[in-house]
Amino acid sequence: MMSTAQVLALAGVILLGSMTPGPDFVIVVRNSAVSGRRAGIASAAGVAVGVFVWSLVTAVGIAGLLAASAVAYTVVKLVGAAYLGYLGVRALLAARRGDYALDAEVGPRRHGLRVAFRQGLLNNLLNPKAAVFFIALVPQFLPADPSALSTLELSLVCTAVNLSWFVTLAVAIGALRHVFTRQRVRRAIDAAMGTLMVALGLRIAVQSS
Incomplete structure (x- = not known):
């Protein structure tokens, strides 16, 4: 079991990492602004599930295999960059068309909460930098021979802190949706x-491990 001091230290590091603007931040902010609080929370939940997966696979050593394999790392990096670029191009096309009348009527149902969740999840899982982050972080908070309970505990702490931050962000941005849904503002x-x-997609694609 982790001590209180370890939990607080881990929570602080995860919170700082979550608050740093990056792909996850952009996805949650955009979906909260243009599709409302529920879509933002769905994206936040997707990101949090991704964090749980990364922290868990790092604790059991699988993420280390990804980081150690240049081919696997590059494949995940390029797929993640392409996915982020795809979402970006879709947003740019929406801005160019500027036809948001139907969206304004049906709100997040049309956008789809499952779509928002999937965007958050894939955006996180397809970012190999997340693997590098957790590989550097996780061993500092696990004993030399970690039990299943300590591994699960660490993963849950990481997930809870990440989810709390992004849900807070989604609620804050979503509260201003009446401003963000004005056509000029949304474009x-x-x-x-x-x-x-x-x-960000281009940056991820050209960055080395």
Whole structure:
């Protein structure tokens, strides 16, 4: 079992990592702004499940295999970059069309909470930098011969902190949806977030491990 001091230290590191603007941040902010609080929370849940998977597979050593294999790392990196770029291009096309009348009427149901969840999940799982982050972090909080309970405990702490931050972010952004859903504002958001997602995808693609 982790001590209280270890839990607090781990929670602090995970919170700082979660708050750092990156692909997960962009997905949650965009979905909260253009599709509402529930879509943002769905994306936050997807990201949190991804964090749980990464922390768990790191604790049992699987993530280390990904980081050690140049081919596997590159494949995951390029697929993740392509997915982020795809989402960015979709946002840019939406900004160009600017036809949001139907979206405004049906809200997050049309966007689909499952779609928002899937975007958050895939966005996190297809980011190999997450593997590197957890490989550097997890061993510092596990004993030399970790039990299944300590591994699960660590994964749950990581997940809970990440989920808490992104749900808070989704609720805060979603509360202003009446502003963000104005056509001019939403086109600006889609253009900005789309450009940012494409830029992040390109950055991930060209970065070395």
